[in-house]
Amino acid sequence: MSTPATKGIVEPAPAAAAPKARWRWRDSDILASFLSSKVTVLSAIVSVLLIGGSLLAPLVAPTNPFDPATVDLMDSLMPPRWVEGGDPRFLLGTDNQGRDLYSAILYGMRVSLIIGLAGVAIAAVLGIGLGLFAGWVGGRVDAFVMRVADVQLTFPAILIALLIDGVVHGIVGNAQRENTAFAVLILSIGLSFWVQYARTVRGSTMVEKNKDYVQAARLIGIPAPLILLKHVLPNVIGPVLVILTINIALAVITEATLSFLGVGLPPTQPSLGTLIRIGNDFLFSGEWWIVAFPGLTLAAFVLAVNLVGDWLRDALNPKLR
């Protein structure tokens, strides 16, 4: 194929083929570990179904619960289809405003997911950034960032989210509530979840920065931000990915809790939490489905994502393989 005398120029063909072969092998390795665990496969299917269904809600859902024109108050509080008195139009029944619960769950899930993902994204970027910075610089900067993190860790995330929510509403006023609710929720989750990332990343950064490959990069004059980005970050990101998965589920729960408590999304933009709160009012008057189905969906989603996260943690840890 290649003659050794070709003056040190790498043949393009094997060079291009080699990485592909490698990645296929690596994928299959992780794939095998994935397929060998039935629980993981099932959780992954549930997660994909729920995420897919909610993201494609406008295509999948029979009605649009956000559109007041399609809801009829006459249809309110219908039980699920298979229960006596159920209407074939409403698979899982309707809520107190006559919205189709199945559609509302899909749309609500979408809202919850977007808030969860965006919140976790903010938390991760903030936490990873601060963790890298604190771990690299060390000394007083590190001590300061970590003490702030410690202090924040003594408050439950919900409390911080409530605090941020209160402060923002104090600034913008209640009139703007519906418009700001979305952003406030994302910000609250982002600012209350960053600590975990910062601590994890800071610890690994302190280990990695003393390794010789970082010294070698310093030696050739690579600036510190580039070293952090190109050398340190890829080597500390493993555990972060696991926290990330599990945190998405946690963020969805936090959003649901805040909405349940009434500081989250208003009933006009129902998230899963809002639906559960609405349903809670009717639970003791016999309309169990309004609270049960959103609650079950939330539980299934959180459980499934957590199980996938657990598997990911084991699969990415070479010591456990």
Next chain:
Amino acid sequence: MTEFPLIEVTDLRRTFDVSKPWLERTLARESRQLLKAVDGVSFHIRKGETFALVGESGSGKSTVARMVVGLLEPSGGEVRIAGVPMTGGSHAAERRRLRRRIQMIFQDPFASLDPRWRVGDIIGEPIRAFGVAENRRDVTARAGELLRLVGLDPADAQKFPHEFSGGQRQRIAIARALAADSDFIVCDEPTSALDVSVQAQILNLMRDLQDRLGLTYLFISHNLAVVRHMATTIGVMYLGRLVEVAPARQLFAAPRHPYTRMLLDAVPDLAMSGRPRTPVQGEIPSPISPPSGCTFHPRCGLANDRCRAEAPAPIDGVACHAVAEGRVPELRASA
């Protein structure tokens, strides 16, 4: 080989603050604790030569290496490379140019290569950083050439470090050190993490490259056999000070400082001459509270009151009162 010294190290010093955090220290009413890792080291290396620093663990040899390459700021003294001081305000532009000529090979080849980078990118990093080659094709070609130079296959550029053995990884590290056409390589115990069978291969490769490319080495090691194979000149370090500097042949044939003699006496005797080995006596003292006077006096059979009180200055390459006063017994003929 020219007479012009490429590297000049003058009175290099480095202290580390190893005291407890301020609050703890204040509460316990302790004073600051300073560790003198390197205490007034001077030497010079001519182009194309190998200067070896030997000494036990904790003697400060790695600290010297890190200061010479610029990874660590000296607390005092000066490193000059090709006549340009590497610390201080002036000469910034020249220093940047010189940086390119200095590279380092680290002790542990499992830590010195980024596990997430492909070998080609690892070797390509200095090529890009110093602008030896700009576009992707040229960098790849250059990396392939370097891999061939150190005895690996250019196709290995696509692999990750964990696919290689320790010796192969050290070859990759050497290729990286040579990538930007550097001619001064600081080697911090480059073979001590390797299997004995592989050590010789790596050392031969390094000598071969030195002959072909005219490299200058600062070679750090605690292994006298390795040093004998590599060095032109040897400096023996003890507790942050150079106790003896001599040409390699002379140092092995006629060691003068009692510490050098002790180290040489402990080298396993492969010739099986039946000479009794004397194991190294005692341990290196803590550099936080070094012994007074000559720091070697607690382990030295020739120490007297002057040694305990007064630190010896190097005279003709040896820093020892006993040598200066002629109290050292003649060496046995067999050495």
